[in-house]
Amino acid sequence: MKKLIYTMNVCLLVCLMLTGCGTEKTPVSSIPQESAEQTTAVSQTDTIDYLVLVNKENPLPEDWENIVETIHMTNSLGDDVEVEKTAYDAYLELKATLEKEGVFVDLDSARRSVAEQQRIVDEFTETYGEYYVQNYVAVPGYSEHHTGLALDLYLNIDGEDVYLNEDMIMYPDIWDKIHAKLADYGFILRYLDGKEAITGYSYEPWHIRYVNDIAIAKEITEKGITLEEYLNKLPVTDVAPPMDGSTDAITIEIHADGMGQFALAEEGETPEFDPDFPHQDFTVHLSAPEKYVLVAKADDGAKFVKWQKDSEDYSTDAEITVEFSEDANYTAFFENE
Numbered sequence: 510m511k512k513l514i515y516t517m518n519v520c521l522l523v524c525l526m527l528t529g530c531g532t533e534k535t536p537v538s539s540i541p542q543e544s545a546e547q548t549t550a551v552s553q554t555d556t557i558d559y560l561v562l563v564n565k566e567n568p569l570p571e572d573w574e575n576i577v578e579t580i581h582m583t584n585s586l587g588d589d590v591e592v593e594k595t596a597y598d599a600y601l602e603l604k605a606t607l608e609k610e611g612v613f614v615d616l617d618s619a620r621r622s623v624a625e626q627q628r629i630v631d632e633f634t635e636t637y638g639e640y641y642v643q644n645y646v647a648v649p650g651y652s653e654h655h656t657g658l659a660l661d662l663y664l665n666i667d668g669e670d671v672y673l674n675e676d677m678i679m680y681p682d683i684w685d686k687i688h689a690k691l692a693d694y695g696f697i698l699r700y701l702d703g704k705e706a707i708t709g710y711s712y713e714p715w716h717i718r719y720v721n722d723i724a725i726a727k728e729i730t731e732k733g734i735t736l737e738e739y740l741n742k743l744p745v746t747d748v749a750p751p752m753d754g755s756t757d758a759i760t761i762e763i764h765a766d767g768m769g770q771f772a773l774a775e776e777g778e779t780p781e782f783d784p785d786f787p788h789q790d791f792t793v794h795l796s797a798p799e800k801y802v803l804v805a806k807a808d809d810g811a812k813f814v815k816w817q818k819d820s821e822d823y824s825t826d827a828e829i830t831v832e833f834s835e836d837a838n839y840t841a842f843f844e845n846e
């Protein structure tokens with residue numbers, strides 16, 4: 510299982526430049542904005558929900574863009590950055606505190622409207638074609654950046670701006686210092702290392718999320734959980750969906766709770782069992798036209814009996830090969846010894 514997750518993370522890392530965060534580093538940033546000056550909102554009196562969940566399965570609430578109040582700032586790179594106003598005030602306090610510790614940050618990107626994301630999709634479709642867009646550009650409406658509450662930071666180290674993802678990731682000690690202060694100002698780290706299957710994104714030390722509640726931010730941080738887990742809204746899929754929009758999938762059920770595990774790997778790779786991986790039913794999306802090896806392993810006190818494919822007996826061997834382009838249910842049966 511780990512193998513598959515790892516494989517998908519590699520894809521996610523490659524894709525991030527245009528999906529989770531980095532869109533502003535593309536030529537798209539030259540697209541003129543409709544209004545670059547002041548607050549765009551009508552009123553925020555219908556207080557926005559600072560715990561709103563926007564991810565690959567949950568779109569931005571319909572009325573959000575009518576009520577969110579934002580401000581515009583210019584970062585050290587000269588880019589216009591739009592941020593929800595309460596989040597911006599909290600960010601300024603966080604930034605000031607960090608500076609006292611010799612850590613210097615700036616805002617790379619925060620709010621991107623659904624319309625902006627749609628313009629990105631349109632422009633990239635024209636330039637690179639639909640296939641590229643389906644693979645590398647986030648679906649409008651499903652990016653946390655739409656909220657204005659998601660902020661991408663960049664670093665200034667020894668007077669030099671460090672803003673490329675591949676460069677920023679080289680400074681884990683600096684990120685540790687930043688992350689340690691987030692909750693004090695109502696922020697959480699949004700895409701945690703090891704929680705990729707839940708968030709749908711690779712670890713992003715720079716992507717922070719404002720929740721406007723220090724107690725909640727501290728609880729989430731201390732527990733080391735994601736916003737999805739805090740809200741008890743785990744994704745329907747346990748593995749990040751494919752970036753190509755493919756719906757090909759296999760569903761795997763493990764019967765007799767706690768009696769077995771399974772692992773999935775690309776053919777030719779050794780499957781690795783992950784004891785922490787949930788034993789309940791779940792769906793795996795396969796994103797490449799290859800064969801996968803699925804292996805069941807009985808826990809102590811049990812033995813593997815058979816695999817069923819769509820309720821037909823499939824194999825009595827614990828190891829089977831799963832072909833891509835199948836939408837099938839596989840069930841592993843175990844029995845007590």
Ligand SMILES: [Zn+2]
Nearest residue numbers: 529530661716
């Ligand atoms: Zn981001």
